Structures are given as C-alpha cells and as structure tokens.
Amino acid sequence: MPAQKPRKPRPSRARGLRTTTGCLTCRKRRVKCDECKPRCGQCLKSDRECTYPQATDDGAATTGSSGQEATTSPAQPRGSIVVDSPATRKSIGDADMSALGESPELRFDLSPLALSTSLPSPNSAPFEWYDLLAEDAINNIQKHNLGFAEISLSRRQSPVPETEDEIDPQLQATGQSRPTDAAFEAWKSPNIIALSDDELGFFHHYINVLAPILDLFDPRRYFANLVPKLAVHNVGLLKSLLAVAARHMALLSDHQTAQNALNVQTPVSHSSLQDTNSLNNHNPFLEVATQYYYETLQYLSQNLLYPSYTKSTEIISTAILISTYEMFDASGRYSDGGWERHLRGIFWIQRSQDNNGETKDGLRRAAWWMWLRQDIWVAFRESRRVLTIWRPTRRLVDLTPDELTTRIVYICARCVDYAANEKHYDMNIRIDQGDKLLQALDDWHRILPPSFQPIYAHSTPQPGLFTPIWIHPPSYAAAIQMFHFARIVVLINQPSLGGMSEFSRRQRLLDESVETICGIALMHQGNDLPSAFVNYQALYAAGLCVQTPVKQNAVLQLLEKTLEITKFPPKTLLDDLKRYWRAEP
Template structure:
C-alpha cells in the first residue's frame, strides 16, 4: 500500500471538557476548579494560596449520601453539605471563603435544602384521606362561615352551606379522577358542573372581572411566566360558577382595600344580581366589603352542591377556586396574623393538593401555578405564626437543570425550608441546630452561585443622604422578587442559627446581614418597589430586614420604606409596623 493510500493512525479521542479533563484525585475544590492538586494534607497548596476551603472526598460521611435518590431525580441543586464538615468554630463563614458551593454538581446526589430534616406540622396531626380531603376542607370553610354569620348577623341563611345530600353516583366509565398531567384545551369538557356556554355577567361583574385580570392576577402570577391567573383562570371562570364567584369576590375585596382602585367603584354599588338603583359614588367604597362577602358566600354555596361530583373534587376548577378563596381570606386586613381563618384554611388547601398529588413540578401549568401561589401564602403565614410550612413535597429537578424562571420558584422552596428552621421547635441540641443552619446557608449559596445574568442589577444608583447606599433595579420583576426572597431567607437562618464562635464569626455573620439589608432596601427603593406585584414581596423582605437592624436611624428608614410599601399593597394591616417597633423596644 502506497504512503498516499495508507490509512492515517487513528487519533486518540479527546475527552470532553465536561468530564474527561476533570481530575479524579486530589481535593474536591481543585477537582471543581479543574486545576492540579498536590494533595497536601490537611490543605493542598492551591487552596492554601487562594484561601479556599480544602475538602477531600474521604472526609465526607458517605452514609449521608443517598445514590438511589439521583435515579429518582432528587438532585435538584448541585452540591451537598454535610454535618461532619461543620465545626462549631466556623459555622457561618463568609461567602468569599466558603467554597463548598463550588464543588462539582455531579459528585453528590442531594442538595442541601433537600437534606434538611422535614417533619411538617401536617405529619404530626391527622391528615384526611385523598377521597375525603375536599370535604374536610369545605367543612373548615363552612364551619367558620356559619360562625361569622351568627357572630356578625350578616343576614345570610347558613342552611345553604350544608352538604347533607348524598353524593352523586359516578358514571360507569368515570373513575372520579382527572389526570393531573394531561394536556387541557381551553374549552370546557362535558361535566355537569361546567357550563358549555359562557356564563352571562352583568356590567357590575364585568367591571370586577376586568379589575381582577388587570390588577389582581399580576400579583398572583408574579413567579409564573405562563400567567395562569391572568390567562387561564378567567377562561375557567366563564364556564364554572364556583371559579367565577370566587374570582369576583377577590376582585371586590381588593377594590375595597384601596381608594385609588383602577376601576370605577360606582359600578360596584349594587349587590351582585340585584336590580336596585345605584347610589351615589360616595357610597360605593363602603359597599365593596358587602359585595365581596356576598360573592364569597355564593362561592361556598356552590361548593356545597358541587362537591357531590367526584370528578369536580379532582378538577382544576376546585384548585383554582381554593386558591382564590385563600387569596380572599388573606386580604382581610381587619385581622392580625393568626386572628383570622385564613391560616387555618391553608391547611385545607394542602389536603386538596395532596389528594391530587399536586406539586411545583407538574406538567400542567395551572396546577404548578396554584401550588407555588399556595406556598407563597403559606410561607408568610408560617413565618408570622412561627410554625413550619405545610408542604412535604421535595423537588426532583436538579438546580443545574432549571430554567431562569424555575430558579425563581426554587428559591421559594428553599425559603420554605428556612422558615421551617425558624419555627418554634427548639428540641434540638445546639450542634444539630448549627448543622441544620449551615446546610440551609449552603443551599442558599448554591442557588446564588448558579444564577444567570438576568438576576443581576441592571443598574445601581447612588442614594446620597439615605441610610442605604444605592437603589437597585433588577429586571424582570420575578427575578427581583426571587432576590428579595433569597435575602429574606438568609436573614431568617442567620438570626435563628445558634453561634458558639468568637468575634470573627460574629463579624462575618453581621457582614452578611448588612449585605442582605442593603440589597432588600435598595430594591424596595427602586421604582419597581412601587409596582404592586413586587410590593407584595418587598414588604416581607423589609420586615425581615427590620428584625436584624439595631441602629435607630436605619430602623427609622426601614419603617418609612415599609409604610410606603404597605400603602401600595394595602396588605397586611399597618399593625405590622407596630409589631416591628415592639420588637425593637424589646431587644436587649
């Protein structure tokens, strides 16, 4: 064979950058950084020179790793922290010196927030069976509604809320369930509890309907790029009386919160369905609560009749209705935290979603949106009540596989775990509490380090003469809200984690707290802080920021920011300001 025709010697395949060039010996930090490690003990030369934490694989307690969970998709973030690596003298560590968040995401099977010890309050009490969950939820609503009718002499017939009838028999080909992951068309199916033709609405109803779409839905859809409450729920409402009545109840209650609502209040003077002549516009504001309450009781009446259909108890419509009822109750600004029925009814919605196996990763976008909205509400309620969040679900997607919008909702889940940590359950010894706090701080760091550029500020403007250095604008608003929730969660952990360190650890922790306060206030001061959906997240973050501020001038600045934000949201009650002032006065 001539030299021209001789086959060339095959070239050795070059390993991919993702795996083949990664070292398999040395410390884990060098393996992640793809640099040569001299394997010096206890700290290699590379880590010593760069002041990074040096961790070797054999130092990890392999019993804490669960390889089987990766096959089940449980690895949602890239890295794991282990209690065996936490020492009492280096608990919080600064973000610049702690590098466990830089470890190769393929090395471990579970992330920090997934390994947090979960024993929600719901698991310590009786939980209804999946078939009875909708009825148990409704009984909670009806019991409290009847008590309110009698206590406040509301003029409603409480008998309409009774569900004494026998359940409607299932059709022979109907198993009473709806597949939560199937695709849904925009049109209604042939169910007895659905209207094939759009439900007629009077002019009053249409005005409220428009207000919901334009003003209320963006609040509920802040973390949902598909905007289910703006686009899908109104379509369900025009074919289902329960969804429609609950939607109008929420809209009417929201109009009643503000004197500067975006629709003409004189259109709301009439009681829904009445033909009475309209009063002057000055009376319209006072009538909004009455209108909202009547819609609410009409929703409960609808539920009392249609829970008899097994297919309805598994439907998207009941999920949407439950979410709207919860929002209606949440907006009751006459009640302080823990005084109303809203917090109790959140447990009922948990039962319904559990009965439908609903969670934040369902293929059906509406079911996902309902779940994340419920979690947002339960996070705030649990934080105020100092209890654990009700969810027992754990994400399956890995952090590295999430889209930017999914990263925004993932921080809600991590935040829920941080609220769990802050709950009034102090039966753990100090070592366990420190270890749990460190895992959550690591989970927050993991999330922060993987964020794309869209979570970074578009600009920062100097804020001369203010207690806080700059205004911070992050766009889109959902990413800004996610950053606020990150700092809200970090403050919760840092202020509840025990410390046995010295002055250095105290200074490191205080630096992180100051950084979170600056960011929270900077975002709240930016023009997007006046945006209604963003304001519903800002007030939570500002309240948490106030909990860790000790300088009177900064306390006064946060109080002003929080008051301005509550003027935008008209929720929660201004008594939240009094709670913060009382907390400062009680502080040593």
C-alpha cells in the first residue's frame, strides 16, 4: 500500500483564509463574496448592510480617521459614472449619467433606530407585537368601561384549543358544515360574514374615504379592492376595518358631515346613534370604534396560535389598519403613546414575513409602504430615525413612474434619518452625508418623466402669496410634495462651511421648495383627503423656512385648512409653528 502523501497544513483563519476582496460585511464574516453591487449575493440573501471600502487612485482601500476601514462608498460627482461601453456613454448626456448608476440613497449609511435594540425571532414577532397592543389595551380597560375582562386579551392565558371550533365561533354560519378542503384555514370563514346596517355604513366609509388614503401611492389600490374582500372572510381583519372607520368618523365633529362622508344612504341605526349622542352628550362613534378595537385584539389573542395566520396577508393588513386607528387616536406627541411603540411591532412582523418595498406580493408591498409613510411622520416629529433597515436594489432608471413615487418615500425616510438628533458627529462627515442625500434627491427629480410636470400653474399670483400648481394624478403631486419635504429636512439640518454663495444657494432651494409645496396645497386642499395627508407634512416643513409675516400667515392658513380636512394631526401643530417662529432670532 503506497504511503499517503502528507496533507498540506490548512492555513489558519487568521491568515490564509482571510479574504482581501469583496464587501466589508463578507470580509468581517469571513465568507466568500461575489462582489456584486450595490449588494452582493451574501448580503442580499441574509438582508445585511453591504458596503465596500473606498478606493484611492492606485486602487488601495482607504481607512477612516479612526484607522478602521471606511463603511460607506464615496459620493460620485454629478455626471461621473461608469457605463458598460463607450457607445453607451456617447448616447447619454452628462446631465443624465448619474441617474443610470447607483443612486446615493442605495448606499447611504445611517444605522436605523431598529438596530439599536434586539429583534425578536421571526416566529415570535407577531406575539411580541400583540403583547404591545394588549399591554396598552389592558391599561385602558377601566377608562373605556367596556366590560372586557383582562384575561380575554392575554394570549398567555388562552389555552391551546383542542378543536378548531373553539377558536372563533363567528367564523362559521349556523347550521353549515365546515369544508374538508385541505387548503382551508381554520381562522378563515368559508362563507361571507354578514354585516349589520351599522357595519355596512362603516364598511362604506372605509372603502370610499379611508382606503384612498392608504392607496395614494398604489395604482392597484390593494387596500380598497383586496382588503375588503379578505375582511368578509376574516373576523379579525373585519373588526379592525370597522374600528378604523368608526374612529375616523368620530373625528368628524359634525355628525351630518360624518353621514355625507359615507356617500351612501345612512342606515336608520346611525340616526339612533345621533339621538343617543344628543341625549347623553358623548360621541357614539368613538365608543363603537373602541368596541371594535378590543374585539380585534380578542380575535388576535386566540388566532395567533395558528402559524399560518401569523404569516398571512390578513394579519399584516390587520396590523396596518390597527396602526391607522391608533394614528387617528394619537395626540400631538407620540413618544408617550401606543402608536409609536406599535409601529415598532409592525416592523417586527414585516421582518418576520420578509416584506419590503420590492416584495412580489402586491398587498404585502403596499402594506410595507403604508407602514413606512406612518413611521416617517412619527420619526420626524420625535427626532428619531425610521425603523426600516431595508434598502432598494433596483436603479432609478429601471423604475416605472408609479414606482418612482414610492422611491421618493424611501429617500424621504433616509432624509428623516439624517435629521434625527445626534449627540456627537463629525461636521465634515455630516456635511458629506447631507450632500449625498441632496444628490439622491436631485437624481430622482431629474429622471422624472414629463407626466410629473404641472398641467396648470397660475402665472400671476397675488403679492405675498403662492402660485397654484396642479399636478395630476394626485400620487404624482404627493411625490413632488415629499421630494420638497425631504429636501427641506436635509437643508435645515446640514451644517455649512460656505460663505455667502453657499447661503444664497440654500436659500434659493428652500424658497423653491416652499413655493412648490404651497402651490400644490392650494390646488389639492379641497376635498382631496388622500393628498391632504401628504400636504400637512409638507406644509409644516415649509413653515420652518418662511420668514416674512405675510408668508407665515399664508402657510398657517393653508395648514389649518388642511388639518380641517384630515382631522389629523391635532391643531396643536399650528401652535408648534407659531412657537418656532417666535423663537427665531
């Protein structure tokens, strides 16, 4: 038997197996990197941050001032980008070059708030979210005086049902047998759930008034077209839909206004609600909304026992509707309320289902964007970072016009990250980060097709007022609003080392954003409720920039009219602007 050749000693992991190419994340993990950009295969698969070291002229990787490898790619000069061939370079103008490559928002590096705390495991995420809901609901049981027992909201006290019939008796109509189809889920109703006259009125209000708010950036209108169809087969989703509809109607101070908002004949039982209100001087819609909200939690406490339910589109739709309910229920500040905490719980569920802004499932994708829109406002008001840790993978040039409207939502989230209170930061790094975001905004704006241009702009505004601007469809107008909101957020938070020329440039950009925001708000302030939910955010940001009393008063009037339409947030937002103006030197 021939002697075996001595085996070549394996290099230690500290030396021979250390990779010197690839992204920094793979190098730290000591795994093979395929070096794809903007995200390599390993990072894309594990949903990790993917960053590459900077390269100097001689190709060597640079390090930061602390001696560690740089964690972000440098901002590319405008118009300088590598294309696939000289022919491609010749066919594209310099002004459009940067739009074809890695837009800066794809590599902007600010660790979101969500990374500062440990994340629950995917299997436990729905339970952790529910525990947040139940904890706050139990604390408020006595205040609402609804007769709910605390034990009915505690999932830990709910025994695992021995039979499916114990889960939810409302799921099956009386006298009908349960289907034996293997695809049937016990937490779904095989038959359409019957609606009372009251519930039918709330159902109409949701479809006609609230769903368009949720669907503003979604051309397929999943919350209007699909969610109601799912709701009539799922008690939990149905109760959350009725809860948010009743809660919004409670915000309408005039009950006649609430009836008109239905756009249908008001059921007789709604008249009885009005009579009760006049006698007892309380808001019946608020009581009904709270009742539906607690019934939703009761359903969740029992049906979270089904793994298929925790991964379903029904639970993520329910979570978004509950969050919208809590948005209407929130007061001026959010750090001490349930809405802000529960947004974090929805983040956990989104992560557990692998939902993001590019998910193939349309409803899951729409729910993700709606959740981000809500989190952007809370993060902005609380001076914190947004919760998402996802990054887009598609280039601007590959997006459709409708997808460009959601991309600006993502860039806006990164700008709100930038505005978060930072106790310590390097001024040069801070300036560079702001420049990257401004470049990302500029890239997005320059690649917009002509359909985003105004179809009407009045040429002779009154002195001191704004020029009305009409952009159609409303989602495109809202995207332009968010663009200018995001640009203002960056400009007022970015340090400056420049002189008068830099000051003049910033002031010109701020003035342009204010004029556009207010011009669009003038045209969309009528009864366009979905647009108003973007207008109030943009108008508030515009108010942070105006300095003359005439324009301050004009912004204040626009914002007040918009808040009168949305009924959210409270009009304390007007007082915040006034205090801000008084505090200015």
